[in-house]
Amino acid sequence: xxxxxxxxxxxxxxxxxxxxxxxxxxxxxxxxxxxSISTAGIVVPRRRIRLDxxxxxxGLVTAALLLIFAQLRxxxxxxxxxxxxxxxxxxxxPVRNDSSSFVPEGLTRVVYDTRDEGVHFPSGSEQPVRRxxxxxxxxxxxRNPDTGALLRVSYPAEEVSxxxxxxx
Amino acid sequence: xxxxxxxxxxQTCFSQLAPGLLVFARQWVRSAADAEDVVQEAFVKxxxxxxxxxxxxxxxxxxxxxxxxxxxxxxxxxxRESDAVAETAQVVEPQFDxxxxxxLALAVAINDLPGEQREVLVMKIWNELTFAEIAQVLGISxxxxxxxxxxxxxxxxxxxxxx
Numbered sequence: 001x002x003x004x005x006x007x008x009x010x011x012x013x014x015x016x017x018x019x020x021x022x023x024x025x026x027x028x029x030x031x032x033x034x035x036s037i038s039t040a041g042i043v044v045p046r047r048r049i050r051l052d053x054x055x056x057x058x059g060l061v062t063a064a065l066l067l068i069f070a071q072l073r074x075x076x077x078x079x080x081x082x083x084x085x086x087x088x089x090x091x092x093x094p095v096r097n098d099s100s101s102f103v104p105e106g107l108t109r110v111v112y113d114t115r116d117e118g119v120h121f122p123s124g125s126e127q128p129v130r131r132x133x134x135x136x137x138x139x140x141x142x143r144n145p146d147t148g149a150l151l152r153v154s155y156p157a158e159e160v161s162x163x164x165x166x167x168x
Numbered sequence: 169x170x171x172x173x174x175x176x177x178x179q180t181c182f183s184q185l186a187p188g189l190l191v192f193a194r195q196w197v198r199s200a201a202d203a204e205d206v207v208q209e210a211f212v213k214x215x216x217x218x219x220x221x222x223x224x225x226x227x228x229x230x231x232x233x234x235x236x237x238x239x240x241x242x243x244x245x246x247x248r249e250s251d252a253v254a255e256t257a258q259v260v261e262p263q264f265d266x267x268x269x270x271x272l273a274l275a276v277a278i279n280d281l282p283g284e285q286r287e288v289l290v291m292k293i294w295n296e297l298t299f300a301e302i303a304q305v306l307g308i309s310x311x312x313x314x315x316x317x318x319x320x321x322x323x324x325x326x327x328x329x330x331x
Contacts, residue, residue, distance in 0.1 A: 003325075004318075004321040004322075004325065007321055007324060007325055007328075008293070008321070010270075010271075010274060011274070011278075011289075011293045011324075012293060013271070014264045014265075014266070014271055014274060014275065015187070015264060015265045016187035016188060016190060016191040016263060016264055016265075016294055017187065017190065017191075017200065017263060018186075018187060019186045019187065019190055019204060019207070020200075020204065023186070023207070023208060024179065024182065024183075026204075026208050027178070027182065027208050027211060027212060030208065030212040031178060031212060031215060031216070
């Protein structure tokens with residue numbers, strides 16, 4: 001590195017051009033424009049703290065809503081899920097139909113969407129109810145035991161359940 | 169990393185750093201005016217984000233990325249300018265206050281250095297960054313930064329006319 005000491009000294013003697021006075025003015029203008037929006041320097045951290053509090057508040061509200069929602073869901077009567085489960089596995093016992101060669105083989109009901117539409121107060125009811133809307137697809141099957149032919153009918157269905165909500 | 173400086177401080181900081189920043193920015197742009205545009209944009213961006221002015225690697229990285237953005241934005245214009253320059257004699261606006269022919273030759277030799285060596289040299293000599301800081305700006309190892317610096321000095325020494 002010593003070989004380059006003279007060269008480094010020469011380089012250091014080389015002075016870069018000074019910026020034009022207009023550059024300082026332009027930066028001053030740009031910074032004052034920024035200051036008019038958010039003021040300079042010190043204010044920014046304070047704004048960040050305020051945003052943090054806002055986020056914290058929003059988080060707490062969300063958590064509270066989730067807790068309330070979870071509690072309400074746990075209060076739902078068990079019978080609905082039982083009803084859906086039993087419906088989903090409903091099967092009709094094969095019955096020989098003399099008038100037709102097709103024998104009913106089964107009914108399948110698949111619940112593919114259940115939407116909780118919240119608490120409602122139906123007219124004439126003293127108790128609030130929770131409205132749950134289910135979309136299902138029901139499939140009926142018949143089979144011809146002689147030929148083995150299968151007849152299948154499938155259709156969409158919608159079911160609205162009103163579940164009483166206990167006040168506690 | 170918060171800048172605790174007040175608004176008035178920027179002039180003090182800027183007046184110390186400006187000449188070096190301009191030489192640094194000039195590597196990617198053709199004129200002093202463009203270099204000033206780049207430095208202005210980068211410095212305002214840096215200052216508005218309240219970065220600590222002591223974080224010089226970040227400041228130089230901001231200038232570098234602003235200059236590269238500037239280049240991309242002005243590709244067409246730059247091409248036109250380079251064509252115009254190619255048609256006439258190679259005219260390069262001076263970056264340094266040259267007192268004599270020796271300094272002028274040195275300035276020309278710096279201009280002819282490969283870009284990756286020149287940027288290390290510029291940061292080291294006129295901006296007084298350490299190799300660790302230069303490495304941070306460029307995203308390279310400290311050893312690579314030091315090597316590029318030595319190569320730059322060697323190239324300058326070789327290319328300068330004997331005195």
